[in-house]
Amino acid sequence: QGQLVESGGGLVQPGGSLRLSCTASGDTFKISTMSWHRQAPGKERELVAYITSGLSTYYDTSVKGRFTISRDDAESTMYLQMNSLKPEDTAVYYCKQITAGSFNTYWGQGIQVTVAS
Secondary structure, three states: OOOEEEEOOEEEOOOOOEEEEEEEOOOOHHHEEEEEEEEOOOOOOEEEEEEOOOOOEEEOOOOOOOEEEEEEHHHOEEEEEEOOOOHHHOEEEEEEEEEOOOOOEEEOOOEEEEEOO
């Protein structure tokens, strides 16, 4: 319960695409709000996007129109499709789970995304 595993990061050229995945253990995924955050070197961790159990979504203005968050409750997995990547998207990306009711919060270990030519 409460383990999150991210995958899909790596090095990509500006303008390229990556899809991040975050898979959760346990049986509370479908009632959880899931989110992606990122932290660039020397900067604070920031919210990138979130998706609720009811499929409402939010995007930071810096990624709106380029990133798409989604979830597959049957697979207990959240995704972040990142298109038109820019060097300023370079960061460690973390997924986060907040469980409804208990508000238990879990973080993934983080995955590096580097956008460079």
